[in-house]
Amino acid sequence: MAIGKVRTGLYGVIAEFTSPADLVTAAEAARDAGYTEMDAFSPFPIHGLHEAVGMKSTGMSALVLGGGIIGGLSGFFMCWYANVISYPLNIGGKPYNSWPAWIPITFECTILLAAFAAVFGMLALNGLPMPYHPVFNVRRFDQASRDKFFLVIQARDPKFDFDRVWKFLEALHPREVVDVPW
Amino acid sequence: MTPDVRSSTPVTGIARWRMPSLIAGIIGLALSIAGYFVNPQTFFRAYLPSFLFWFSIVAGSLAVLMLQYVTGGEWGLMIRRPLGASARTMMWMVLFFIPIVFGMKYLYPWSDTAWAMADENVRQKLDWLNWKRFLIFAALYFALWNLWAWRIRILSLKFYEDRSPFTELKRRKWAASGLAMIVLTLTFASIDWMLSTEPKFSSTMYGITFVVGCGLSALAFVTFFFAQLANTDAMRGVLKPNHFRDLGNLMLAFVMFYAYTTFSEFLLIWYANVHEEIPHYLVRNTGMWGAVAFSVAMFHFFLPFGLLLMRPIKDKPKTIAIVAVIVIVMRYVVLYWLVAPSWYGEHFTWSWMDLTSLVGIGGVWIWAFIGQLRGQTIIPIHETWVEEAIREGALKVNA
Numbered sequence: 001m002a003i004g005k006v007r008t009g010l011y012g013v014i015a016e017f018t019s020p021a022d023l024v025t026a027a028e029a030a031r032d033a034g035y036t037e038m039d040a041f042s043p044f045p046i047h048g049l050h051e052a053v054g055m056k057s058t059g060m061s062a063l064v065l066g067g068g069i070i071g072g073l074s075g076f077f078m079c080w081y082a083n084v085i086s087y088p089l090n091i092g093g094k095p096y097n098s099w100p101a102w103i104p105i106t107f108e109c110t111i112l113l114a115a116f117a118a119v120f121g122m123l124a125l126n127g128l129p130m131p132y133h134p135v136f137n138v139r140r141f142d143q144a145s146r147d148k149f150f151l152v153i154q155a156r157d158p159k160f161d162f163d164r165v166w167k168f169l170e171a172l173h174p175r176e177v178v179d180v181p182w
Numbered sequence: 183m184t185p186d187v188r189s190s191t192p193v194t195g196i197a198r199w200r201m202p203s204l205i206a207g208i209i210g211l212a213l214s215i216a217g218y219f220v221n222p223q224t225f226f227r228a229y230l231p232s233f234l235f236w237f238s239i240v241a242g243s244l245a246v247l248m249l250q251y252v253t254g255g256e257w258g259l260m261i262r263r264p265l266g267a268s269a270r271t272m273m274w275m276v277l278f279f280i281p282i283v284f285g286m287k288y289l290y291p292w293s294d295t296a297w298a299m300a301d302e303n304v305r306q307k308l309d310w311l312n313w314k315r316f317l318i319f320a321a322l323y324f325a326l327w328n329l330w331a332w333r334i335r336i337l338s339l340k341f342y343e344d345r346s347p348f349t350e351l352k353r354r355k356w357a358a359s360g361l362a363m364i365v366l367t368l369t370f371a372s373i374d375w376m377l378s379t380e381p382k383f384s385s386t387m388y389g390i391t392f393v394v395g396c397g398l399s400a401l402a403f404v405t406f407f408f409a410q411l412a413n414t415d416a417m418r419g420v421l422k423p424n425h426f427r428d429l430g431n432l433m434l435a436f437v438m439f440y441a442y443t444t445f446s447e448f449l450l451i452w453y454a455n456v457h458e459e460i461p462h463y464l465v466r467n468t469g470m471w472g473a474v475a476f477s478v479a480m481f482h483f484f485l486p487f488g489l490l491l492m493r494p495i496k497d498k499p500k501t502i503a504i505v506a507v508i509v510i511v512m513r514y515v516v517l518y519w520l521v522a523p524s525w526y527g528e529h530f531t532w533s534w535m536d537l538t539s540l541v542g543i544g545g546v547w548i549w550a551f552i553g554q555l556r557g558q559t560i561i562p563i564h565e566t567w568v569e570e571a572i573r574e575g576a577l578k579v580n581a
Contacts, residue, residue: 065491092455100449 007182011134012038012154013165015174016143020046023149026172027052030153033168037157041135041144053151058125060118067117068110075109076102134182152180192416194560200552207545213538221535226285227525228535231518233282234376235399236543237275238392238513242400243268244331245364245393251334251357257428260421261404262562266338267554268400269331274550276324278543282375283320286313289525292381303458304381311378319374323367330360342564368393376517379524383462387447394443395513398436402509405429409503411560420561423497430496433509437490441483465523470530474519482512514540 017023020042027040031054040053079102083089088096123129135141135152144150151174153165162179169177218225247265250258258265286293291304292311298304304311337353369389377388408429412421451459466475486509495501522531 092453094455100445100452103445103449 009182010155010162011137011180011182012152012157012160013162013169013177014135014138014141014150014152014180015169015172015177016140017149017151017172017174018147020044020049020149022173023151024048024052026151026169026174029172030151030168034159035153035157035165037154037160039152039154041141041150041152043145043147043149046149060121060125063121063125064114064118067121068114071113072106072110074113075106078109079105134180137181138178140176140178148175194411194414194416196411196552197556200549200556203545203552204549205545207542207547207549210538210540210542210545212542214535214542217533217535217538222285223288224533224535225539226281226288227522228533229281229285229539230289230375230379231514231521232536232539232543233275233278234517234521235514235540236278236547238396238399238517239403240268240272240275240400240547241327241364241368242396242398243404244272244327245361245368246397246400246404247334248330248357248360248364251354252361257425257432259562259565260425261408261429262565263558263560264404264407264551264555265400266331266335267558268403268551270335270554271547271550272324272327272331274547276328278547279320279324283317286316290316290378290381292378298381301382307381311381316374319370323371326363326367330356330363334360338562345564365390365393368396376521379521380462382458385447385451385459385462387443387450391440391443391447394436394440395516398433398440398509399513401429401433401436402506402513405433406503406506406510409499409506412499417560421499426499426502427493427496430490430502430505433505434487434490437483437486437509441487465528466519468528471519471523471528474515474530478512478516478519481508482516486512 015026017026023040023042024046027038027049030038031052036054038053040049042049076099080097080099083098083102084096090096091098135144135150138150140148141150151169153160153169155162166177166179214225214229217228243265246258247262247269250262250265282289290311292298292308293313295308298308298311309315333356334353337349337356341349341353369392372389372392376392377383377385405426408421409426411417412426448463451463465471486505489495489501489505495505518532518536
């Protein structure tokens with residue numbers, strides 16, 4: 001039994017390169033040719049690849065900031081509510097709302113929720129966990145975690161035309177070009 | 183003469199600021215000396231915070247420089263030269279310290295032995311708070327700081343000639359031991375020079391707060407300095423957004439660290455509410471001093487913290503220079519706020535002599551700083567990894 005939609009047809013066309021520089025050059029060429037829906041795979045982070053495949057800011061920083069603000073406010077509110085409303089207690093003659101004493105808790109809650117937003121936001125925005133991905137259908141794709149570099153142009157790209165994409169990738173001197181089924 | 187002087191290399195043109203700052207400094211000092219004859223007490227009480235402000239940049243430069251030699255990293259490779267030049271001006275700080283020695287009776291209440299003996303709390307501290315120990319320790323601090331600043335300089339020059347990894351290792355060992363040395367000496371120096379203006383008060387967080395503040399002063403100064411260089415023809419294209427982002431991130435870390443130590447200090451003393459300690463904050467929280475305390479929270483922490491979270495602000499020399507200026511100004515404000523209420527109590531005081539001594543010491547110091555930088559390239563082109571740090575663009579730009 002399949003969970004979710006079972007797709008058929010073509011996911012995209014993938015090209016395998018032997019060096020990181022080739023991959024960056026290829027991604028830049030694809031971007032300059034007007035392709036927008038593409039992805040690159042490499043065994044390690046490559047400087048400049050993000051820009052080359054046209055990755056935009058993901059909104060991750062706004063998410064973490066939001067988590068931090070909510071954490072800080074709720075931490076402070078929790079202390080204030082407990083000490084001023086729920087169970088007012090005279091400690092050392094200090095006012096009930098002794099805010100400096102709430103700061104460590106406020107700080108910790110800020111960090112906690114910001115960290116949660118960072119970890120779970122990262123997973124959500126990456127679409128993880130992802131047990132299946134069409135590129136796994138490519139026979140040699142496990143090389144992407146060893147010493148080979150892949151660039152895939154997806155079929156949902158508005159400029160996608162199978163023959164033209166194939167020829168375009170061939171012209172970039174890859175090791176090989178393969179089609180990727182869903 | 184350093185080995186990397188090239189007659190045909192471009193220059194940044196900062197040398198032209200040398201004379202104007204020296205003239206400003208001499209005028210400032212002359213007016214301060216005139217102030218001494220008007221009112222010696224006001225003169226000394228204005229001089230100490232101004233001295234501490236410029237000293238914090240110099241001491242912080244030495245600390246951050248040694249930190250960089252221990253940890254390595256691109257961020258510090260770029261700022262080694264200005265940090266080193268600033269650290270070597272420590273010999274000028276010895277000179278600037280001399281007036282404080284003569285003004286001890288106006289600055290440190292414990293130097294009045296009769297007063298000190300009358301108070302049980304202070305009387306028990308007199309083994310530490312006496313002028314002999316004060317002077318011997320001050321001499322010791324300055325000797326150690328100057329020794330390390332110059333020892334590291336000499337090893338760097340040796341490394342440029344022999345390119346030996348053993349020289350580099352030796353320099354790193356000096357830097358590592360120097361970090362332990364400077365944290366300890368600055369802790370005691372801050373207790374001697376600042377905290378003892380209020381002999382009844384004691385705080386275990388005082389020293390580390392001052393050390394972190396020194397690091398922040400130095401980073402803000404170097405960031406401002408580099409932001410100005412980024413606009414010169416010679417350095418355009420060399421200093422990249424990622425360099426300023428690194429400096430901005432580091433400044434952010436120090437802004438947070440300072441807020442952390444200073445708030446922890448306040449929280450514990452406020453909560454304990456002990457008779458000997460709490461007046462320190464009661465005075466500094468009253469009237470105008472309270473307004474100053476509020477401005478410290480706002481402009482020494484919240485504003486730079488918020489601004490330095492934003493990448494577009496860190497990446498541009500123009501905007502990060504504004505943040506650096508805010509931090510530098512607040513460094514003086516916070517040092518004044520820590521020291522001056524010890525003498526003036528609840529009455530907020532800031533005289534024209536504060537301004538003249540600030541300009542006086544600063545002008546001469548900037549002159550000395552540029553003098554130390556002169557004849558070198560801004561980027562330490564002989565260091566390992568320097569090409570990775572620059573990637574492209576002209577390396578050789580003379581100060």
